[in-house]
Amino acid sequence: MTTSAPSPIPLGTRAYRGRLLSPLTPEGSRNQGAGLRFIEDALLLVTPDGRILSAGPAATTTFRGPVLDLRPAVLIPGFVDAHLHYPQTRITGSASGPLLDWLERSVFPEEARFDDPAHAAAVASDFTRRMLMAGTTTCAAYSSAHAAATDTLFEALDRAGLRAFAGLTLMDQGCPEPLRLDHREALPAMRDLIQKWHGKGEGRLQFIVTPRFALSCSRPLLEAAAQVAADHQLFVQTHLAESPAEAEAVLRACPWAIDYLDVYDRLGLLGPRSLFAHAIHLSPRAWDRLAEAGARVAHCPDSNFFLDSGRMPIDEPRRRHVPIALGSDVGAGRSFDMRRAMSHAFDSALCLGTRLTPAELFTLATLGGATALDLQGRVGSLDPGKEADFLVVRCPDHITTEEGILAQLAFASDESTIQRVYVRGAQVHPVD
Numbered sequence: 001m002t003t004s005a006p007s008p009i010p011l012g013t014r015a016y017r018g019r020l021l022s023p024l025t026p027e028g029s030r031n032q033g034a035g036l037r038f039i040e041d042a043l044l045l046v047t048p049d050g051r052i053l054s055a056g057p058a059a060t061t062t063f064r065g066p067v068l069d070l071r072p073a074v075l076i077p078g079f080v081d082a083h084l085h086y087p088q089t090r091i092t093g094s095a096s097g098p099l100l101d102w103l104e105r106s107v108f109p110e111e112a113r114f115d116d117p118a119h120a121a122a123v124a125s126d127f128t129r130r131m132l133m134a135g136t137t138t139c140a141a142y143s144s145a146h147a148a149a150t151d152t153l154f155e156a157l158d159r160a161g162l163r164a165f166a167g168l169t170l171m172d173q174g175c176p177e178p179l180r181l182d183h184r185e186a187l188p189a190m191r192d193l194i195q196k197w198h199g200k201g202e203g204r205l206q207f208i209v210t211p212r213f214a215l216s217c218s219r220p221l222l223e224a225a226a227q228v229a230a231d232h233q234l235f236v237q238t239h240l241a242e243s244p245a246e247a248e249a250v251l252r253a254c255p256w257a258i259d260y261l262d263v264y265d266r267l268g269l270l271g272p273r274s275l276f277a278h279a280i281h282l283s284p285r286a287w288d289r290l291a292e293a294g295a296r297v298a299h300c301p302d303s304n305f306f307l308d309s310g311r312m313p314i315d316e317p318r319r320r321h322v323p324i325a326l327g328s329d330v331g332a333g334r335s336f337d338m339r340r341a342m343s344h345a346f347d348s349a350l351c352l353g354t355r356l357t358p359a360e361l362f363t364l365a366t367l368g369g370a371t372a373l374d375l376q377g378r379v380g381s382l383d384p385g386k387e388a389d390f391l392v393v394r395c396p397d398h399i400t401t402e403e404g405i406l407a408q409l410a411f412a413s414d415e416s417t418i419q420r421v422y423v424r425g426a427q428v429h430p431v432d
């Protein structure tokens with residue numbers, strides 16, 4: 001009988017020892033998880049180019065090099081925050097009103113300040129630092145309506161070593177004059193940013209087409225956004241059916257559409273690379289159409305509570321196999337911490353009679369987010385061959401079991417500390 005030789009361990013491979021907890025990546029791309037894997041004493045091997053070589057019990061390893069012993073900490077995949085706003089970093093906590101009032105009162109005045117390069121740069125470094133401290137390794141971020149601030153955001157994301165989608169926020173109506181970007185200006189601005197940043201860092205950074213929402217974009221601007229996304233095969237992110245007043249206003253503004261989703265559908269913005277944030281007030285028809293189109297949703301339970309927008313009916317996308325990511329929605333959300341988002345997602349589902357398990361919540365915040373962004377082949381779990389985006393989390397000493405760790409992560413995050421953050425094998429937090 002012949003046995004296959006173990007694959008050679010490249011020179012410079014790094015080894016991390018600790019507990020390990022990760023979703024398992026299922027076959028196929030649209031299923032969001034196939035259970036979890038917990039290893040009480042694991043060795044994670046990471047190649048010099050930042051890939052996971054293996055993740056298995058320490059006792060069975062053939063690795064003979066130096067090991068960074070992190071026990072009793074837990075190694076988990078980095079969190080994916082699939083919806084947040086960079087220019088709202090400094091107004092976190094202001095979102096106590098209904099959505100449309102809050103946008104006028106707090107958001108637009110703050111976002112207008114991003115024509116000041118000093119303000120844009122200071123907030124960009126705050127924004128990236130706070131994500132890293134929270135253990136977010138991948139994000140989908142809205143910038144302001146300023147091309148220069150968006151460039152500054154990309155620079156900060158690159159410097160921080162984050163994996164990110166970021167987009168120039170498109171608006172040409174229903175907002176103060178300084179935030180308006182006519183489609184004739186938006187097109188070259190997007191093309192310049194795409195050329196400079198899309199795919200940079202070996203695909204770590206991506207430009208995402210970002211029409212703010214149907215109310216702030218004219219038809220020509222939405223059409224231009226769809227054209228750019230189609231030309232460059234880009235993801236699109238926008239808001240959908242967040243509040244009843246917003247949904248009614250959209251239908252008044254677009255009487256030619258059968259419902260809110262139909263506005264995006266008819267203008268070419270609904271497809272397999274569309275990521276819709278909130279998706280609360282949708283009819284069964286709209287859910288069916290969203291699923292049929294292969295679109296994805298970013299569930300933002302914290303801001304949905306804080307703005308009193310409603311509860312996203314999570315069973316609707318789940319039963320249709322629509323990929324679901326979690327979003328902090330900073331600044332309508334109150335925290336950058338995706339562990340808080342997990343906890344709010346639990347509360348939100350419970351309000352509608354669904355009890356999500358800690359394992360489901362953990363999967364949403366990691367592999368679920370990666371799947372919604374089509375990154376499930378690269379990140380989201382600690383499987384061999386994937387890029388090594390992972391966290392070292394220290395729980396209190398009395399927490400030793402898989403159930404205990406999951407409960408800590410999802411419901412008692414105050415007591416656990418994110419000690420280290422790695423993206424593609426590079427330590428990005430803390431750094432000297």
Ligand SMILES: Nc1nc2[nH]cnc2c(=O)[nH]1
Binds near residue numbers: 085107213239242332
């Ligand atoms: N939560 C939220 N919803 C929006 N809808 C349009 N813009 C925004 C925003 O900035 N935040």
